[in-house]
Amino acid sequence: MxxxxxxxxxxxxxxxxxxxxxxxxxxxxxxxxxxxxxxxxxxxxxxxxxxxxxxxxxxxxxxxxxxxxxxxxxxxxxxxxxxxxxxxxxxxxxxxxxxxxxxxxxxxxxxxxxxxTTEKRILLDVEVNKDGETKHYLAVNDAVIARGQFSKIIDINLYLDDEWIAKYRADGLLFATPTGSTAYSLSAGGPIVAPQTDCIIATPVCPHSLHSRSVLFDGSASLAVTVQIPADCCCLLTVDGEKNVDILSEDTVKIKKSELCLELISxxxxxxxxxxxxxxxxxxx
The missing domain is CATH 3.40.50.10330 (Probable inorganic polyphosphate/atp-NAD kinase; domain 1)
Structure with a gap:
């Protein structure tokens, strides 16, 4: 071995x-x-x-x-x-x-x-569509779209299966796996989720509304995000605190469960x- x-x-x-x-x-x-x-x-x-x-x-x-x-x-x-x-x-x-x-x-x-024994954990496939090109990133814990150095609150549009469902005014929007529910998502007010659960957690970061709360989506959900910011500004997509990608108003970020999974030994x-x-x-x- x-x-x-x-x-x-x-x-x-x-x-x-x-x-x-x-x-x-x-x-x-x-x-x-x-x-x-x-x-x-x-x-x-x-x-x-x-x-x-x-x-x-x-x-x-x-x-x-x-x-x-x-x-x-x-x-x-x-x-x-x-x-x-x-x-x-x-x-x-x-x-x-x-x-x-x-x-x-x-x-x-x-x-x-x-x-x-092993425990299977879901991962997120984070797709960025920018300038006609598509790049994919793998998230174990979370993917966060935040205002970065942009000093104002941003408007974030959220889509489920290509249908618009919500608009957040916030510092950012965080998507977490159940494994990541005890990381940044927890600090942002998200729920603690048993790690084997098949779901995607969406949590607004510092929302400008008392009614903006975390939402749990089924693991089969296909989510997408666009941001509304001035043309000369950008937001930041951060994947697991490691990878940073500038996001402009014309870019789209898509989040879904990855076909890959993580096996943790117990x-x-x-x-x-x-x-x-x-x-x-x-x-x-």
Missing amino acids: KIAVVVNLSKEKAISCAKEIAILFLGENADVVMLSECKPFYKGINISYVDTIDELFGCCDAAVTAGGDGTIIHAAKYAAVNNVPLIGVNVGRLGFAADLEPDDIGRLKKLVNKEY LRKRNFFKLLNEKLKEREM
Whole structure:
């Protein structure tokens, strides 16, 4: 079995945690592969290296991240494209998406022995139509259309299956997966949704109305957005906090459930809402 280990090299704790993970897997006769940028940190350990993250996920049977939720979200896109199951070890602050904490690393032996279950999570296909060209982006958590550096409230038109359904005056409009319901969507006042639910959450960001609330759309919904702003201004589409795209008044952004899905490995039975309460208490500390 070949296991990819993805490390957040900006966190010293993640570097040491990944070393422990690699040694555990090697002791279980599994092959470990990492990105070549990790090589200076793991000298003397029998780890294989590849140059790109595409190669990393293209050659492995499963993947483990050592970092926070951001590390998991970044790796998740490649895991979904390559149909690779993924598990996170949380060395960040909250770790909503992670299954394990550093003290639980010993449980990873179950991964080698294939004693685990997986949870399928939906992803969003975010399509941008600009200047006659179409580009697609994959969202694990959310896609947000916001005013960016434009200082005024913006008017956002929302369409469902090509039919206009609503107009929001707000700082922005956020679309989230159930996995992303505990991220930016939660901070914007959106609902907490069980992660296996098949739906798309739309939440206005700082709406200029007491009646603008989150809406849950069925997973089969095809949504589209246009913005009304001055011709010399632009809004910003942000996908998972990583990718930024300027959106003009003549552009259209379409959001639907992706044909790809993310498989998250679970090595223990967990009550999502009990875990959520624990994590939210940590956030308040």
